[in-house]
Amino acid sequence: GTAEGLERIQDLGIGAMTFPAATDSATDLALLLADFHEAELIVQVGDSLDLDDIFAAKEHATPAAMLTRLKAGNRLVDSSAIINLYTVRTGGSMAWLWAVLGVLVALAVIVLVVGLGGDGTFANNLIDTWNNIALTFQGWF
Helix, strand or coil: CCCCHHHHHHHCCCCCCCCCCCCCHHHHHHHHHHHHCCCCCCCECCCCCCCHHHHCCCCCCCCCHHHHHHHHHHHEEHHHHHHHHHCCCCCCCCHHHHHHHHHHHHHHHHHHHHHCCCCCCCHHHHHHHHHHHHHHHHHHC
């Protein structure tokens, strides 16, 4: 029910509310508050906490911290997982191969559309289209 700096916040005229908790960890309190308000996703930024940290007795690693994370359940995600999820991996030379394949497929589709689009045979339609393009370019210059 008490908090450091509560008097200063009240002097500034900002509304603040305290609630009793069994832990002094601000991270645990924030996780419990987000869980209480049924947040769909909680991303934890900073040091992650696992069983090794609790048994090694790090500074803020307590059994209460682990219980808090269990309460949040699968909605709690470490920030490194989000970074890995949105990191684009470059394929190196494979990217160039996919680009060349895309260009070749596009050219094949254009040839098929042009060849099958006219009144004559496939070869005559391609020749007529090529001649029309050449005449258009000659007209520009």
